[in-house]
Amino acid sequence: MNTKILTVVLPKVSVIMPIYNTALYLREALDSICNQTLQELEIILINDGSTDQSQNIIEKYAACDPRIQWHIQPNQGQGVARNHGLQYATGEYIYFMDSDDILDTTALQHCYDACESKRLDFVFFDAEKIMETSAYLPGYNRKDKISDKIWKGTELLEYELEQYIFSASCCLCFTRHSFIQKYFNGFPAGIIHEDHIFVIQIHLNAQKVAYINQTFFKRRVRSNSTMTNKFSMRNIEGYSIVCSKALLLSQQHPEWSSIIDRYLWQTLNAIIWNAHRMSFLEKIETTCRFRRLSFNKYITFRHWLVFWFKRSHNLSQKNKEKE
Numbered sequence: 001m002n003t004k005i006l007t008v009v010l011p012k013v014s015v016i017m018p019i020y021n022t023a024l025y026l027r028e029a030l031d032s033i034c035n036q037t038l039q040e041l042e043i044i045l046i047n048d049g050s051t052d053q054s055q056n057i058i059e060k061y062a063a064c065d066p067r068i069q070w071h072i073q074p075n076q077g078q079g080v081a082r083n084h085g086l087q088y089a090t091g092e093y094i095y096f097m098d099s100d101d102i103l104d105t106t107a108l109q110h111c112y113d114a115c116e117s118k119r120l121d122f123v124f125f126d127a128e129k130i131m132e133t134s135a136y137l138p139g140y141n142r143k144d145k146i147s148d149k150i151w152k153g154t155e156l157l158e159y160e161l162e163q164y165i166f167s168a169s170c171c172l173c174f175t176r177h178s179f180i181q182k183y184f185n186g187f188p189a190g191i192i193h194e195d196h197i198f199v200i201q202i203h204l205n206a207q208k209v210a211y212i213n214q215t216f217f218k219r220r221v222r223s224n225s226t227m228t229n230k231f232s233m234r235n236i237e238g239y240s241i242v243c244s245k246a247l248l249l250s251q252q253h254p255e256w257s258s259i260i261d262r263y264l265w266q267t268l269n270a271i272i273w274n275a276h277r278m279s280f281l282e283k284i285e286t287t288c289r290f291r292r293l294s295f296n297k298y299i300t301f302r303h304w305l306v307f308w309f310k311r312s313h314n315l316s317q318k319n320k321e322k323e
Contacts, residue, residue, distance in 0.1 A: 011042035011067075013108050014091030014177065017099050018046050018081030023053040025100035025220060030061050032102045034068075038109040043068045044085045049075030054099075079187030079194035082170075086180070094177050096170045096195075100220045102130075107216035111174035114210055118150060121206040122175040124167075127217035140167055140219065146211045153206030154259060161262045170195040171217055175202055188245070191238035197245050200263065204249065204256055231274045236286050239271050244293055265298045272303045276310040283308065 015033050019026065033043055045058050045068060055072070062068040073084055082096055093112060097103060107125070114123050127140035142165045151159075160166035183205040187194045203209070243264055250260040268290070275286060286307075290296055 009040075011091040012038060012040040012112055013093045013095055013174075014042045014044060014085075014089035015095050015097050015108075016044045016046070016082055016085030016089060017097040018048050018078045018085070019050060019054050019058065019099040020048040020075065020078075020081075021050050021052045021054060022099040023050070023057055026054055026057050027061075028102055029097065029099050030057070032105060033097060034061070034065055035105045036103075036108045037106050038112055041067050041108070042089065042091050044088050045070040046081040046085050047072045048077065048081045049073065077190050077192070077194070079191065080189045082194075083186045083189075086186070089177065092177055094175050094180055096173075098171055098219075101171065102218040102220075104214075104216040104218075107214075108174070110212060110214065110216070114212060115174065115176060118208065118210060120150070120176070120208045120210050121153070121179045122173050122202055123210050123212050124173045125212040125217065126215045127169070127172055127219045128215050130218050130220045140169070140172065140217070141215065142167075142211070143213055146213075148211060148213060151209045151211075153203040153209050154256065156206075156209050157200070157203035158259050158262070161259070161266060164266070166263075166266075168193075168196040168199045169219075170198050171219070173199060173202065179206070188241050191241050192234060193238040193242055196239075196242040196267075200246055200260075201249070204253070204259070231277065233278070233282055233285070236271070236275065236282075236289065239267065240289060240293060240295075243267060243295060247294070261298070264295070268295050268298045269300060269303045272299055272307045276307050 017029070017033070022029070033041070043065070045062075047055055047058060047070060049072070058068075058070045062070055069088065071084060071088070073081065086094070093115065095108060095111070111123050111125070114120060126142055129140070145163060145165050146156075146159075157166065179202070184198060184201050187198060246260050246264060250257045275283070278286065290299070
């Protein structure tokens with residue numbers, strides 16, 4: 001009796017895409033993944049409780065492309081959706097994609113080839129913005145600011161922080177799956193800014209990282225998104241959890257403390273600056289929270305002054321103009 005031996009070929013890349021009410025942009029995002037020149041993909045779509053037409057679009061694409069699998073969960077945020085997707089991932093590498101953005105169709109091939117040829121833990125690249133609102137967001141272009149050498153992760157993170165070019169977007173990273181399994185315990189649930197802790201942790205643990213000097217990603221900047229909504233207590237809550245986790249890493253790994261201190265200094269001062277338009281009661285709550293979490297030592301007196309008095313100054317100026 002002849003016995004056939006079946007060889008199971010694992011996908012080279014698992015693309016994990018959380019989806020929440022992005023039907024207007026979802027087809028463009030899916031097309032950019034399905035049409036990748038690297039075809040050996042596993043495309044994992046997590047519907048995070050969408051109430052628009054997203055699920056209909058998901059099912060239509062899945063019916064035409066056997067590489068797509070989809071799962072539905074109650075709305076719990078991107079972090080939980082990404083963790084959910086990781087449970088199903090079998091690829092050699094992981095790429096996290098946002099459902100309203102666009103990825104260059106050659107990106108995954110370039111990233112895969114670089115990681116395989118140099119045995120990298122992860123690679124990262126740049127993005128450009130598609131502006132649908134007048135809201136300001138910092139750029140994602142690090143061209144001519146980072147060399148193409150192979151970096152140790154801690155060395156790279158220290159350099160990025162020194163040059164103020166660190167980007168905490170997991171959509172700009174292409175990471176070895178086994179490396180994630182070894183060093184990352186999952187995205188925090190129910191918060192925004194959850195990808196900060198992922199990007200910090202992969203930097204701190206990586207032995208070999210490289211920068212690809214290409215703008216592969218198009219980030220859509222639209223109104224009523226996480227990135228452009230008015231700074232609020234939801235931002236404070238998300239950053240508080242992320243920074244607390246970073247502080248815990250510093251305590252567990254004293255060799256990382258100087259790098260994490262610099263990250264906390266930059267992040268917390270930026271938070272306080274952006275939070276100056278919050279209400280008086282929210283400012284009191286934020287101040288108490290930061291004191292309780294031992295964040296105050298990272299925040300400069302100047303930034304506290306802006307936090308407490310800049311809004312009042314602006315309002316007084318407006319009142320003078322009305323008189």
